[in-house]
Amino acid sequence: MNVLVTGGAGYIGSLTCVSLIESGYTPVILDNLSNSKLAAVEAIGSLTGKTPECHVGDIGDIALMVELLRSRKIESVIHFAGKKAVSESVSKPLDYYRNNVTGTLNLLAAMQEAGVRDFIFSSSATVYGEPKQMPVTENSPRSAVSPYGRTKLMIEHILEDLARAEPDWSLTILRYFNPVGAHPSGRIGEDSQGVPNNLMPYLAQVAVGRRDYLPIFGGDYPTPDGTAVRDYVHVLDVAEGHVAALRTHKGQVGVHTYNLGTGQGRSVLELFTAFSHACGRNLPSRLVERRPGDIAAIWAEISKAERQLNWRARRSLDEMCQDTWRWQSANPDGYRA
Ligand code: NAD
Ligand code: WQD
Numbered sequence: 043m044n045v046l047v048t049g050g051a052g053y054i055g056s057l058t059c060v061s062l063i064e065s066g067y068t069p070v071i072l073d074n075l076s077n078s079k080l081a082a083v084e085a086i087g088s089l090t091g092k093t094p095e096c097h098v099g100d101i102g103d104i105a106l107m108v109e110l111l112r113s114r115k116i117e118s119v120i121h122f123a124g125k126k127a128v129s130e131s132v133s134k135p136l137d138y139y140r141n142n143v144t145g146t147l148n149l150l151a152a153m154q155e156a157g158v159r160d161f162i163f164s165s166s167a168t169v170y171g172e173p174k175q176m177p178v179t180e181n182s183p184r185s186a187v188s189p190y191g192r193t194k195l196m197i198e199h200i201l202e203d204l205a206r207a208e209p210d211w212s213l214t215i216l217r218y219f220n221p222v223g224a225h226p227s228g229r230i231g232e233d234s235q236g237v238p239n240n241l242m243p244y245l246a247q248v249a250v251g252r253r254d255y256l257p258i259f260g261g262d263y264p265t266p267d268g269t270a271v272r273d274y275v276h277v278l279d280v281a282e283g284h285v286a287a288l289r290t291h292k293g294q295v296g297v298h299t300y301n302l303g304t305g306q307g308r309s310v311l312e313l314f315t316a317f318s319h320a321c322g323r324n325l326p327s328r329l330v331e332r333r334p335g336d337i338a339a340i341w342a343e344i345s346k347a348e349r350q351l352n353w354r355a356r357r358s359l360d361e362m363c364q365d366t367w368r369w370q371s372a373n374p375d376g377y378r379a
Contacts, residue, residue: 043066043067043068043117043118044067044068044069044070044114044115044116044117045062045067045068045069045070045116045117045118045119045120045288046069046070046072046107046110046111046114046116046118046119046120046158047059047062047069047070047071047072047094047119047120047122048071048072048073048101048119048120048121048122048123048149049072049073049078049121049122049123049124049164050069050071050072050073050083050094050096050120050122051071051073051075051078051079051080051082051083051096052073052077052078052082052122052123053078053221053231053232053233053277054122054164054218054221054277054280054281055071055073055078055120055122055123056078056082056083056085056086056230057225057230057277057278057280057281058120058122058280058281058284058285059071059083059086059094060086060089060090060225060230060281061278061281061282061284061285062284062285062288063086063090063092063094064090065285065289067285067288068092068094069094069120070094070095070097070110070114070116071083071094071095071096071097072096072097072099072101072106072107072110072123073096073097073098073099073123074098074099074100074101074123075098076125077125077126077235078233079233079376079377079378080096080098081377082230082233082377083096085225085229085230086230088229089225089227089229089230095114097110100145101121101123101141101145101146101148101149102144102145102148103148104148104151104152104155107148107149107152107153107156108152108155108156111152111153111156111158112156116156116158117158117160117292118158118160118161118162118288118292119149119153119158119160119161119162120162120164120284120288121146121149121161121162121163121164122164123145123149124141124142124145124146124164124193125137125138125141125142125190126190127190127239128168128188128190128191128239128335129239130190131188131189131190131193132188132189135189138189138190138193139189139193142190142193142194142197143193143196143197143200146163146197146200147200150200150204154208159210159211159212159295160211160212160288160291160292160293161201161211161212161213161214162214162216162284162287162288162291163197163198163201163213163214163215163216164216164218165194165197165198165215165216165217165218165299166191166194166217166218167217167218167219167220167273167301167303167340167342168186168187168188168190168191168194169184169185169186169191169194169195169198169217170182170183170184170185170217170340171183171184171185171186171187171191171337172185172187172337173337173340176307176339176340176341177305177307177341177342177343177344178301178340178341178342178343179301179343179346180217180299180300180301180343180346184198187335187337188335198215198299201213201215201297202297205295205296205297209295209296210295211295212291212292212293212294212295212296212298213296213297213298214287214291214297214298214299214300215297215298215299215300216280216283216284216287216299216300216302217299217300217301217302217342218275218280218302218303219272219273219274219275219301219302219303219304219340219341219342220240220241220242220272220273220274220275220303221275221276221277221280222240222241222242222274222275222276222277222362222366223242223276223277223278223357223361223362223363223365223366224277224365224366224368224369224370225278225365225369226278226361226365226368227368228365228368228369228371228372228373229369229372230369231365231366231369231370231373232246232277232366232369233373233376233377233378234247234376237253241256241272241310241313242274242313242317242362242366243366244256245313245314245317245325245366246317246366246367246369246370247370248325248326249317249321249325249367249370249371250370250371250374251374252374252375254326255325255326255327255328256314256325256326256327256328257327257328257330258310258311258314258327258328258329258330259310259330259331259332259333259336260329260330260331260332260333260336261329262332263332263338263339264338265309265338265339266309267309267311267312269309269310269311270309270310270336270337270338270339271307271308271309271338271339271340271341272307272308272339272340272341273303273304273305273306273307273308273340273341273342274304274308274313274359274362275302275303275304275355275362276355276356276357276361276362276365278357278365279302279304279355279356279357280302280355282353283300283302283347283351283353286347286351286352286353287300287351287353290350290351290352298350300346300347300350300351301342301343301344301346301347302342302344302347302353302355303341303342303344303355304341304342304344304355305341305342305343305344305355306341307339307340307341308359312359313359313363314327316359316360316362316363317363317366317367319360319363320360320363320364320366320367321363321367321371
């Protein structure tokens with residue numbers, strides 16, 4: 043079965059292509075390479091023995107997408123393409139609304155025209171805003187604290203409205219918590235352009251000497267060790283969550299929403315200690331001010347995905363760190379090397 047994977051050359055998309063191929067699906071990638079390299083697609087090929095077809099193009103291009111959906115006999119679409127940097131979304135909100143929201147509308151219009159009705163969307167724990175109760179369930183209140191978060195929330199609302207208006211769609215919303223890690227081969231991982239925004243890639247760059255030290259944003263949160271708590275989940279578990287969603291909901295109409303996390307909160311210091319252990323030395327760090335907009339703690343309630351998708355995150359925090367380190371130490375400059 044052929045699956046269109048937008049953003050399939052990116053971090054989560056490329057690893058999802060590996061899982062799809064290993065499960066017998068044929069991914070067809072559409073990516074404008076604005077935040078990725080073709081080397082990731084080659085790596086998918088060398089890991090699985092099947093290099094996916096990759097079209098360099100934009101989700102702004104409806105005609106191209108209609109043509110791909112029809113000519114490749116696509117049955118489902120997994121939609122990763124989007125911009126994801128929270129701070130950049132504050133300084134360039136229109137770019138985020140255009141790329142993420144308008145881009146998704148264009149993709150849905152192309153699917154409408156081509157008669158494809160199965161859609162899986164990359165949403166984010168960011169749609170829970172600053173949660174009052176932990177862990178967050180799929181029914182916890184939603185809000186957004188950044189333009190990036192609002193794009194995810196808007197798209198969720200668009201999908202819910204679409205399901206009401208056109209009940210023949212199968213629309214799955216996967217809310218990832220904090221995907222980290224890499225393929226255990228060290229061949230595919232997160233290749234941050236510029237200064238990483240997120241904790242794990244920053245830590246990995248400290249470990250290979252590209253950054254001097256890890257700034258720890260805030261030590262006075264109301265958490266056990268004072269640093270902020272998140273639900274880090276191995277990216278391959280997230281990738282496998284897409285295969286589980288595709289298997290379960292292909293052709294099953296309505297909106298299906300799931301948290302993809304481990305259900306366990308870990309502090310910045312816990313991750314820092316686990317990563318130092320994985321790379322075999324104590325890394326330099328400095329406690330600095332809180333990062334504006336950060337929340338103290340969030341982790342997922344995961345029983346819905348367990349029950350309905352028969353999916354659960356299997357990989358440990360140590361594996362997340364070891365796999366990241368294997369990728370970063372083998373590719374200190376990312377795919378450019
Ligand atoms: P990524 O930047 O590595 O991958 C996104 C891919 O989409 C890139 O290859 C990029 O080139 C491509 N792309 C962007 N705009 C495009 C466009 N207009 N047309 C075609 N291709 C385009 O990011 P990722 O970490 O793999 O994230 C994938 C998705 O998951 C994103 O939608 C992101 O918002 C969402 N998400 C990510 C995280 C995370 O922590 N990484 C957490 C929650 C949700
Ligand atoms: C984790 C913790 C930081 C960097 C963001 C997006 C969210 C989702 C995942 C896409 C926080 C601390 C970080 C550093 C640090 N992405 N930190 N030093 O903020 O939970 O979520 O990425 O949807 O939408 O908001 O992840 O990895 O940036 O931060 O101390 O150099 O690490 O303050 O507590 P976050 P993160």
